[in-house]
Each structure stands twice: as structure tokens, then as C-alpha cells.
Amino acid sequence: xxxxxxxxxxxxxxxxxxxxxxxxxxxxxxxxxxxxxxxxxxxxxxxxxxxxxxxxxxxxxxxxxxxxxxxxxxxxxxxxxxxxxxxxxxxxxxxxxxxxxxxxxxxxxxxxxxxxxxxxxxxxxxxxxxxxxxxxxxxxxxxxxxxxxxxxxxxxxxxxxxxxxxxxxxxxxxxxxxxxxxxxxxxxxxxxxxxxxxxxxxxxxxxxxxxxxxxxxxxxxxxxxxxxxxxxxxxxxxxxxxxxxxxxxx
Amino acid sequence: xxxxxxxxxxxxxxxxxxxxxxxxxxxxxxxxxxxxxxxxxxxxxxxxxxxxxxxxxxxxxxxxxxxxxxxxxxxxxxxxxxxxxxxxxxxxxxxxxxxxxxxxxxxxxxxxxxxxxxxxxxxxxxxxxxxxxxxxxxxxxxxxxxxxxxxxxxxxxxxxxxxxxxxxxxxxxxxxxxxxxxxxxxxxxxxxxxxxxxxxxxxxxxxxxxxxxxxxxxxxxxxxxxxxxxxxxxxxxxxxxxxxxxxxxxxxxxxxxxxxxxxxxxxxxxxx
Numbered sequence: 001x002x003x004x005x006x007x008x009x010x011x012x013x014x015x016x017x018x019x020x021x022x023x024x025x026x027x028x029x030x031x032x033x034x035x036x037x038x039x040x041x042x043x044x045x046x047x048x049x050x051x052x053x054x055x056x057x058x059x060x061x062x063x064x065x066x067x068x069x070x071x072x073x074x075x076x077x078x079x080x081x082x083x084x085x086x087x088x089x090x091x092x093x094x095x096x097x098x099x100x101x102x103x104x105x106x107x108x109x110x111x112x113x114x115x116x117x118x119x120x121x122x123x124x125x126x127x128x129x130x131x132x133x134x135x136x137x138x139x140x141x142x143x144x145x146x147x148x149x150x151x152x153x154x155x156x157x158x159x160x161x162x163x164x165x166x167x168x169x170x171x172x173x174x175x176x177x178x179x180x181x182x183x184x185x186x187x188x189x190x191x192x193x194x195x196x197x198x199x200x201x202x203x204x205x206x207x208x209x210x211x212x213x214x215x216x217x218x219x220x221x222x223x224x225x226x227x228x229x230x231x232x233x234x235x236x237x238x239x240x241x242x243x244x245x246x247x248x249x250x
Numbered sequence: 251x252x253x254x255x256x257x258x259x260x261x262x263x264x265x266x267x268x269x270x271x272x273x274x275x276x277x278x279x280x281x282x283x284x285x286x287x288x289x290x291x292x293x294x295x296x297x298x299x300x301x302x303x304x305x306x307x308x309x310x311x312x313x314x315x316x317x318x319x320x321x322x323x324x325x326x327x328x329x330x331x332x333x334x335x336x337x338x339x340x341x342x343x344x345x346x347x348x349x350x351x352x353x354x355x356x357x358x359x360x361x362x363x364x365x366x367x368x369x370x371x372x373x374x375x376x377x378x379x380x381x382x383x384x385x386x387x388x389x390x391x392x393x394x395x396x397x398x399x400x401x402x403x404x405x406x407x408x409x410x411x412x413x414x415x416x417x418x419x420x421x422x423x424x425x426x427x428x429x430x431x432x433x434x435x436x437x438x439x440x441x442x443x444x445x446x447x448x449x450x451x452x453x454x455x456x457x458x459x460x461x462x463x464x465x466x467x468x469x470x471x472x473x474x475x476x477x478x479x480x481x482x483x484x485x486x487x488x489x490x491x492x493x494x495x496x497x498x499x500x501x502x503x504x505x506x507x508x509x510x511x512x513x514x515x516x517x518x519x520x521x522x
Contacts, residue, residue: 051416075416082410087284087466096406100417108402132464148413 002029004068004156004186005050010059012042012049019045023059023211027156029067031186032178034201041208043190044078047158050188051075067155072100074154074185076145078161084133090144091116091129097148119147123177139170146174150181157181159189175200263383264375264485270386271442271451272477277393278435279452279477280470281428283460285408290327292449293342294433297323297349299445302370303356312370313382313437319349320433325426373444373496375485382441389438393431397470404428405466442481443496451477454503461507461514480506 004027012020020042027033035043048054049061051073074097082093094116095108120129123143133141142162149157162174178187178200189201204214282291301315323345330341357367369377397404407414407424414421436448443451459472483506484499491498 053415073416075413077410077413081412083286083408086409087460087464087469088405088409089465092405092466093409096402096409096413099402099406099414130465 002067003027003064004029004031005061005063007049007061008059010049010056010061012045012054013057014045014054018057019209020049020207020211021209025205025211025213027186027188029155029186030182031188032182032200032202033186033188033205034198034203035188035190035205035207036192037207039192043192043207044160046207046211047075047160047188047190050156050158072152072154072156074100074149074152074157076142076149076157076159076162082133082145084141087132089130089132090120090125090136093133093144094119094147094151097151100152100154115151116147119151123147124173139174142174143170146177150185153184155185157185157187159187161190161192163191260375260489263378263380264489265482266383267375267378267386267442268478268481268485270383270390271439272455272474272481273390274386274393274435275439275451276455276474276477277397277470278432280456280459280466280473281404281408282432283453283456284466284469287429287432288449288453289339290324290342290429291432291436291452293327293346294320294324295436295440295445295449296346298433298437298440299354299370300349300352300356303353303360306360307356313385313441316437316440317434319352320437321430323349324429324433328426328429369444370440371444371446372494373440373442373447373499375442375488375495378441382438386438389435393435396427396431400424401467443499447496447500450500450503451481454500454507455480458503458507458510461510476506476510477503 006027007023007025010020010023010025011018012023023046025046035046037043045054049056091113095112098108098112098115117129120126123146125140125143125147128136128140133144136144146162149159159178178189181187206212206214282288298316298320301317301319302312303315304319305312305315326345327338327341330336330344331338368374403418403420403424407418407421411421411425436452439448439451442448455473455477456469458476459469463469463472480503481499484502485495487493487502488495488498
């Protein structure tokens, strides 16, 4: 088990407002960590710091440079970032994930293109190679963006609220794919929906300005307390599930 | 004799002008249309009139003044909206009118009558100089090299800027360079189509292409082709009918756009 990145007593802020405070956190090469916490608690900010989009105002983040640098991280952002009506094809978008290895000069080799078609087939998108994005369903779109995140074969994959645009028919496939990918790369998955991710991740990081790391994947009352508000876990369907009792305010 | 040499020169100039205008406008136009920057480009176009007025007043080439004003207004919009938190469309609206105002004031202050003023507003092939054609030719070469060298970089930054920032530190650099090239393209085409009409030279061809293709590289190629058809046909019609060039070109392009749209709809209906 090798260490990929380590964050030490790190704080991050926007316009002087502290969003993350005194975070200590490390990611190892076979981790599958669910990052949970309330909206506005700093989950996406944590991803931004790891991606190098936001400089910490205190503390440090260091990468194991043999395995990982800021440019070999796969990233699946929340769906709203790309312009779905922009004239790009599925292949174009998946190929754009190779840019994490290419920097500025941007020729795509035949090998890159072959890789892209493999990824597309592997994600069940065959036949859609030349389709524009606005002709795809939500679930197909998500797979295209997942393809973009993994084509560069990153050692760390960051997922920001992938549950937001999962269609239910693909949901199980999607998490099965992640499980396969986890044998090759560490995964950090942000979600505000504990119910969905609890059966897939190996451990938790609860983020609400501070960060509490929980090595096991069971949700405990203490973890829910990190929210500082009542949490309801409601779900329906054929899958067996657990509902925890509500906890008192502290 | 003199008449035929004049005519020959006129045809060559018109043909080269049409080729270079459609290449530059096709490349820059595909970029602004797919990035939804048409209003910003309108602002750049009109703000550049300020540079034309200052050029007249101080007696240097108005196109140089227009280029400086065009690029500065593009950067000014970026500065006002990002750093000063003014809404981008408001910033564009302000600089748009400010440039026009500066232009009108300086042209008014310039002694004597400015016979070329109308040609800057509405375009006229008669006033296009050889230097203008050469400048457009150089611009075509620069744009072809730039877009083929950085095709994917430009495509991916345009499609998803925030994702591009996760792997590149050069996102802003590329945005500024491309916007500056768009501004220069607009200014160099002002002589052909005029300030009031030049924007359509950039926006109509990509919209013709986007009727039947959604692939960026094909949009560029078909923009150049449809731009050339519209420009060359418009130019010829304006020559024989004796009507203003810029207006005829835009009119022809719109007719082409409607024709392609109707033809494509019929084609789809027959195929189904």
C-alpha cells in the first residue's frame, strides 16, 4: 500500500472566508473513499485543492511524485461544467482526457484514438462515437465524462456527485465499473447522499469545514453527527437497506 | 483599354478578398458562434470605430487604430466583468457605445469632409487597398496555422473551460490570444463588409454549417466554403447591379442560409 498524496494542517478559503480548516488527510493507492458532508461543507473545495485549482491558505499538500502529480489525476466534475450544446462528439470528449498527459501541443496519435474507442466500447457507448452530446441521455453523458476521466489511466480518480446524473438503469453498472477501476486507481467520491454510496466505498471522509476520516465503511452515529443536523436516509427499491435512527442535536 | 485593366484589377481584388474574408471569418466565426461570443464580437466591432476616428484625426492608418481599439475593448470587457464584477453584457454594451462615441467625436473634429466614412460603416470593395488584401492574406495564414496547431486545445477549452484548468495553466493565455485574433479578424474585414455588417460575415457561415453538421472541424470547413460562396456571389451581384458590396454579401449569405435550411428539412423529410 503506497501513499499517493498527503494533506497536512491545510486550510483553504474563498475571499477570506475559511471553507476548510486544519485538514489532515492522506490517500493511498487502493483507497475508495466516500467524501460526505452537507452542502457548502467544503467537499468540492477539497477536490479543487487536490486538483491544484485552489491554493491552500495554510498548510501543505504533497504528492508522491513517482506515482502521482497534479496532472495525472482523473476528474469527473458535476455535470454543469461543460456546454452540452457545444459541437463536440463523444469521441472528442473522451479524447480530451488525454490532455492530462499532453499539456499544450495537442495532436492525438492513432494510439490515443484506439484507446478512446476501447474506452467507449468498455463503457457501453458503442455506436455513439460520432454523436453530439445533446443527443445523449443523462446516463450516457455520465459515462462519456467518466471515459474522459479515466482514458489517461490516472492513479487517482476524483468524482464530484456522480449520483446527480445517474439514471437508475445504469446505476449498478456504474458502481460496478468503479469497483473494477479501483483495482488500478484510488477513488475519491464526493456525495451528499450517504445512502447511495455506503454500499460501494471502503472508507469515509466526513467534511464540514473540518475533516474526520473513518477507516471502515459502516456509517456510525458519530459520522452523522458531523452534519450538525438531522439526517434522513430514505430509499425505496428491491435492494436491502438500513435506516439508522435519528440522532439528537448536540 | 484603361477600363479593362481597371476591371481586371477589380476582379482579382474581389476574388482574393472573398477567399481571405471567408477563411478568416470562417475560422474566427466558428469559434465565436460555438462559444456564444457573438454579442462580445459585436462590441469589439463597434468599439473599434473609436480607433478609426482617432486614426483620421491624427492622420495614421485608421485600420491600425481600429485594431488597437478592438483588442483593447475585448480585454476591457474581460477586465470589467472579471475584476470589477460588472455584468458582462453590460460591460459590452458600455464599451460598444463608448467606442462609437469616440469615433464620431474625432471624425467631427477632423478638418474637412471624410469621404471614406460611409465605407467604414457599410463596407465598400472600391476603397479596399492592396495593403488591406495583403493584411487579410497574412491573417488567413496565421489563423490556419494557429487553429491547426492548437485545434484540440482550443476545442477543449471552449467546450469545458473549468475542466481544462485541471490539466493546463495556459487556459487564460489561449483565451486571450484567440480573442485578440478574433478582434483582428473583425477589424481587417471591416473594409469588406463595414462595421455595421461585418458581424454577420462571421456568424452566418457557421450557422449554415451547423444546419447539417455538429462536428467542430467540419463546421470550420463548411463555414469557409459557404462564406466564400456568399461573398463571391454577393460581390458579383453588387458589381453588376451597382449596389453596396457589404449589404449585398450579407443579403446573399442570409438567402443561402434560408435555402440550406429549407433544402435540409426537405431532404430529411424525404429520407424518413
